Amino acid sequence: MSSLREAQKKLTRDMIVERALELFTEKGYAATTIDEIAAAAGTTRVTFYAYYPSRSDLMRDFMGRVNAVLDRADGPEAGSSEANLVDVVRVGELAGILAWLESRAALWPVFRPYLDILDEAAAVDREVRTMVEEWHEEVISDLVKGMRLAGRFSEETHHIRGTLAFTQLDYVATLWTRRKLEPNREHALEILADSWFHLLCDEG
Template identity: 50%
Template sequence: MAHLRAAQKEMTRRLLLSTALELFEARGYAGTTVDDIAKAAGTTRVTFYAYFPSRTALMKALFEDLDRLLAEREGAENLADVVDVGNRDGIGAWLYAVSRQWPAIRPYVLAAHEAAAVDPEVRELVDRWFDGVIDEIVAGLDRAGRFAPGSRRTRGFLALTQLDQLGRHWMRHGWQTDPATALELLTESWTHLLGARDA
C-alpha cells in the first residue's frame, strides 16, 4: 500500500511538472499562475503547494529535469575533455551532439530564460548553471595549459554565449540558415577561442 501511495504521489508531481511546462510554453512563465497549473492538472492549489512551495520551486524541479536530459546524451564526451584535446573534429562533434538535444530541451530552456527575467531566484539558478559550464571549459583549458590563464574564463564565456544564443534562436525561430553551415561556423569560432592551434 505504501508503495502504491508513493507511486501516486510521484505521478501527481510529474503531472504538475509536465502541465506547468506546457503552460509556460503556451502562455509564458509570467503569464502562468499556480492556480492555472493546478486547474490544468485537474487538481487544486492546495495540492500544488503540497508538492511545491512556490512556482519558483517548481521551476527548480524543471531545471533538475533539464540537467538529467542533458546528462543522458549517449556517447557524449565530457566538455572539459573535449576542450583539453582541443581539436576541431572533437569540438564539432560535441557541438553537433548538443544541437541534437535542442528539440527535447526546448521547453525547459525557454521557460528557464523567461523565468530568469522575472524571478531573481531562477536567474541565480540559470547563472549558476552557466558558470558551471564555463568552469568545465576552464578546467579543459587548464589541463591543456592553453592560452593565458587570465583569458580562459572569458574565452569560455564567449564560447558558451555563442552556443546559448544560437540554441535559443533556433528554439524560437528554427533554422533560418543551413544547419550544417551554422554549426560549422560555431565550430570554427569555438576552435579559435578554445582549441589547440595545431589541431
C-alpha cells in the first residue's frame, strides 16, 4: 500500500512540476501564481503547499531534475558532481571534450527549460539565486578537479579557467533555448570544444 501511495505522490509532484514549468515558460516566473499552478495540475493550493512549502522548494525540485538528467550525483564534498566531466577534463583530448559537449547538447531540450526558469527566478528570489550560484560552482569545481588530477596549469589559474569554460557553455546553450536562435549547432560545438581544449587541457 505504501508503494502505491508513494507512486501517487510522485505522480502529483511530477504533474505540479510539469504544469509549473509550462506556466512559468508562458507567463514568466514572477507573474505565475500558486493558485494557477495548482489549478493547472488538477489539485489545490493546500496540496501544492504540502509538496512545496515555498516557491524556492519548487525551484529546488527543478534543480534536482536538472542534476538527474545530467547524471550529477551527490559529490564527495557538498553539492553535486559529474564523474564523466571530471574524467574528460583529466584525460584532456579534444575528441573526448567534443563528444561530451555533444552528449550534453542532445539533452538541452530536456533540462534547459528548467535552468532558464531557475535563472529567471534567481533574478527575483535571493534563495534561488544562491542555489543557482552554488550549482554553477559545483560544475566549475568538476572542471577544476579534472585539471588538478592531470597536474595541469598553475593552481591559481584553475578557477578562472573553469569559470570561463562554464560561462561559454552556458551562453552557447541559451542560443537554443531562451533566445530561440539556432546557429549551426555542429560548428558552435566544435568551436566551443576547441576553446575548452585550450582553456582546460593544452599547456603547449
